Amino acid sequence: MEILKGAEVSARMKEQVLDAMKQYEGDPPMLAIVRVGEKPDDLSYERGAMKKMESFGFRARSYAFPEGIPDAEFRNAFQAINADPGVAGILVLLPLPKQIDSSAVAAMIDPKKDLDGISPVNMAKVFAGDASGYAPCTAEAVVEVLKAYEIPISGRRAVIVGRSLVVGKPLSMLLLKENATVTVCHTRTVDLPAVCRQAEILVAAAGKARLLDGSYVGDGAVVIDVGIHVDADGKLCGDVDFESVRERASMATPVPGGVGTVTTAVLAKHLARAAGVLTE
Amino acid sequence: MEILKGAEVSARMKEQVLDAMKQYEGDPPMLAIVRVGEKPDDLSYERGAMKKMESFGFRARSYAFPEGIPDAEFRNAFQAINADPGVAGILVLLPLPKQIDSSAVAAMIDPKKDLDGISPVNMAKVFAGDASGYAPCTAEAVVEVLKAYEIPISGRRAVIVGRSLVVGKPLSMLLLKENATVTVCHTRTVDLPAVCRQAEILVAAAGKARLLDGSYVGDGAVVIDVGIHVDADGKLCGDVDFESVRERASMATPVPGGVGTVTTAVLAKHLARAAGVLTE
Numbered sequence: 019m020e021i022l023k024g025a026e027v028s029a030r031m032k033e034q035v036l037d038a039m040k041q042y043e044g045d046p047p048m049l050a051i052v053r054v055g056e057k058p059d060d061l062s063y064e065r066g067a068m069k070k071m072e073s074f075g076f077r078a079r080s081y082a083f084p085e086g087i088p089d090a091e092f093r094n095a096f097q098a099i100n101a102d103p104g105v106a107g108i109l110v111l112l113p114l115p116k117q118i119d120s121s122a123v124a125a126m127i128d129p130k131k132d133l134d135g136i137s138p139v140n141m142a143k144v145f146a147g148d149a150s151g152y153a154p155c156t157a158e159a160v161v162e163v164l165k166a167y168e169i170p171i172s173g174r175r176a177v178i179v180g181r182s183l184v185v186g187k188p189l190s191m192l193l194l195k196e197n198a199t200v201t202v203c204h205t206r207t208v209d210l211p212a213v214c215r216q217a218e219i220l221v222a223a224a225g226k227a228r229l230l231d232g233s234y235v236g237d238g239a240v241v242i243d244v245g246i247h248v249d250a251d252g253k254l255c256g257d258v259d260f261e262s263v264r265e266r267a268s269m270a271t272p273v274p275g276g277v278g279t280v281t282t283a284v285l286a287k288h289l290a291r292a293a294g295v296l297t298e
Numbered sequence: 299m300e301i302l303k304g305a306e307v308s309a310r311m312k313e314q315v316l317d318a319m320k321q322y323e324g325d326p327p328m329l330a331i332v333r334v335g336e337k338p339d340d341l342s343y344e345r346g347a348m349k350k351m352e353s354f355g356f357r358a359r360s361y362a363f364p365e366g367i368p369d370a371e372f373r374n375a376f377q378a379i380n381a382d383p384g385v386a387g388i389l390v391l392l393p394l395p396k397q398i399d400s401s402a403v404a405a406m407i408d409p410k411k412d413l414d415g416i417s418p419v420n421m422a423k424v425f426a427g428d429a430s431g432y433a434p435c436t437a438e439a440v441v442e443v444l445k446a447y448e449i450p451i452s453g454r455r456a457v458i459v460g461r462s463l464v465v466g467k468p469l470s471m472l473l474l475k476e477n478a479t480v481t482v483c484h485t486r487t488v489d490l491p492a493v494c495r496q497a498e499i500l501v502a503a504a505g506k507a508r509l510l511d512g513s514y515v516g517d518g519a520v521v522i523d524v525g526i527h528v529d530a531d532g533k534l535c536g537d538v539d540f541e542s543v544r545e546r547a548s549m550a551t552p553v554p555g556g557v558g559t560v561t562t563a564v565l566a567k568h569l570a571r572a573a574g575v576l577t578e
Contacts, residue, residue, distance in 0.1 A: 142419075173487065183425075183427075197484070202480050213455075
C-alpha cells in the first residue's frame with residue numbers, strides 16, 4: 019500500500035503559489051484568523067495555519083475575543099475586520115460560542131474574503147459547481163490529494179462517510195464536478211461496510227475514531243482519512259484504522275501527515291486567490 | 299407493480315392547503331409567472347400552473363415579455379414585480395434567453411418569494427438542510443410522492459440519475475435529510491445499469507427519453523420518473539421505459555400523471571408558505 023503524504027501535496031501547492039508571488043507586487047496578503055475563546059483545538063489549528071501562511075510568504079494575524087463576548091459586540095468587531103482593506107481573507111474558527119449568532123456571521127462575511135466557504139454565497143457556488151467561490155478547505159484538500167497523486171476521479175465510484183456541511187456535503191459536490199459517481203453515507207446507512215466496499219475512492223469524514231477498518235475497504239481502493247482524534251493512549255488517529263486497511267487498500271492517507279497538512283495549504287491557496295496572486 | 303399516481307398526491311396536498319386557507323384572512327395569495335418569449339413548453343407549463351393555483355384557491359398572473367427584450371429593461375420590470383407587495387411568490391420560467399443575465403436575476407429575486415429555489419440563498423439552505431428555504435419544486439415533488447405513499451426513505455439506498463441544479467443535486471440533499479444513503483449518477487458513470495440496480499429508490503432525472511429500462515431496476519425497487527419527453531410518435535414519455543420496468547419494480551410513477559402533477563402542487567404549497575397560509 020502506498021502512503022499518500024500530505025506534506026508532498028502541500029509542497030507542490032506552495033511551489034505554485036511562490037511562483038505566482040514572483041509576479042505579484044505589493045504587500046504580502048494578510049489572513050485574519052478570528053477566534054473566540056481559547057479552545058486547545060482552536061489554538062493548535064491557529065498555530066498551524068499561521069506557520070503555513072508564513073511558509074507561503076503570507077502574513078497572518080489572530081483576532082482573539084473572550085469566550086463570553088456578547089453577540090452585538092462581536093459582530094461589530096467582526097464587521098471592522100470584514101471591511102478592513104488590509105485583510106485579504108478571513109478564517110473564523112468554528113463553532114462559535116452559543117451566544118453568537120453563527121448564521122448571521124456567515125451571512126455577514128464578505129464572500130470574497132470567506133476562504134473557508136461558510137457564506138451562503140460560497141455554499142451555493144459549491145453546490146452549483148461554480149469554481150469562482152471558495153469551498154471549505156478540508157473538502158477541497160481531499161480533491162487536492164487525489165489530483166496531486168494523479169488518482170483518476172472521473173467515472174470512479176466515490177463513497178463519502180459523513181454528511182457534514184464542512185466536509186461530506188461540499189466534497190460530494192466537488193467529486194461530482196470531477197465526474198465521480200458519488201455516494202454519501204452516514205449514521206443511518208444500512209450495512210455501511212458493504213456500501214464502503216463498493217468504493218474505488220473511499221473518504222472517511224465520519225468524526226469517529228478508527229470507525230473504518232479493513233472490512234470497509236474494497237480490494238485496491240484509495241482511502242482518504244479526514245478524521246483527527248486523540249485516542250485513549252494520547253495518540254493521534256483518524257476515522258480509519260490505518261494498520262487494518264493496509265492489506266486491502268492500494269493507497270491511503272495517514273493521520274497525522276495526511277489531509278490535515280493539505281487543508282492549511284488550501285487555505286493559503288485561497289488567500290492567494292483572494293489577493294489576486296492566483297487567478298484560479 | 300403499483301402505479302404511484304401524482305393526482306392522488308396532489309389532491310392530498312390540496313386538502314392540506316384548503317384546510318389552512320380556512321384560517322386565512324385577506325386576499326388569496328398571488329403567484330407571478332415570469333415568462334420571456336412564447337416557447338410551447340413554457341406556455342404549457344404556465345397553463346398547468348395557473349390552473350393548479352386556481353384549484354388551490356390562489357391567484358396567478360402571467361408577466362410575459364418579448365423574446366428579444368434587452369437585459370436592463372427586463373431586469374427593471376422584474377424588479378418591479380419582485381418589489382410588488384401584492385405578489386406573494388414568483389416563478390421564472392427557465393431558461394431565459396441568452397441576452398438576459400440569469401444569474402443576476404437569481405441573485406435579485408427576493409428569497410422569500412423565490413418559490414422554485416433559484417436564489418443562492420435558497421440553494422444554500424437546501425444544501426445545508428435548512429427547511430426554511432424553498433427547494434426546486436420538481437426535486438421536492440419526488441419526496442412528496444414518496445411520503446404520500448408512505449414509502450420508507452430512512453436507511454434506504456436511493457440512486458438518482460442526473461446531477462442538474464434543478465433536480466439531481468437538490469434532490470440528493472433532500473433525500474440525505476430524510477436519511478437515505480444517496481448515490482448520484484450521470485453521463486460519466488461507469489456501468490450505470492449495475493449502479494441503478496442497487497437502488498431501493500431509483501429516481502430518473504437524466505433528461506433522456508426511456509433511458510432506463512428493466513435492466514436498470516433491482517427487484518422490488520421503487521421507480522420515480524422525473525423526465526418528460528415527446529417521442530417520435532408524438533406520445534408523452536419519461537426517462538423510464540415504463541412497460542419494461544413492470545416486471546422488476548414494486549412501484550413506479552407514470553408519465554404523464556406522475557411527478558409533473560405534483561410539481562405544480564408543490565409550487566402551490568410554496569405559495570401558501572410565502573403568503574403565511576402554511577407555516578411549514
